[in-house]
Amino acid sequence: MGGPAENRTPHDDGTSALLRVGSGSLAIGIVAALLTKFALGGIGIHGPHTNAAWLLFMVAMICLPCGSMLSLLGGLKWLRNRRLARE
Numbered sequence: 001m002g003g004p005a006e007n008r009t010p011h012d013d014g015t016s017a018l019l020r021v022g023s024g025s026l027a028i029g030i031v032a033a034l035l036t037k038f039a040l041g042g043i044g045i046h047g048p049h050t051n052a053a054w055l056l057f058m059v060a061m062i063c064l065p066c067g068s069m070l071s072l073l074g075g076l077k078w079l080r081n082r083r084l085a086r087e
Contacts, residue, residue: 015077022070029063032056 033056037043040053048054 013077013081015074015081018070018074018077022067022072022074024067025063026067026071029060029067032060032063036060 036048036053036056040056041049043049043053043057048057
């Protein structure tokens with residue numbers, strides 16, 4: 001019995017997974033940042049004003065950079081695969 005690698009086709013190099021996870025993480029980070037800013041009292045000079053805002057602020061600060069990097073990597077792999085398919 002093999003793992004998930006046996007279920008992949010030869011052309012599946014993880015690009016769709018990178019795009020899916022990256023865009024999902026990026027969307028969660030954007031929603032968390034917007035909720036922190038507009039629904040939970042905003043962010044002052046000393047940070048967010050409530051405990052819930054601090055939690056969402058931390059989620060945003062984790063998801064935004066990671067989601068951006070994963071989306072960028074997935075997009076670049078997608079462009080590379082598209083270029084290789086044309087050749």
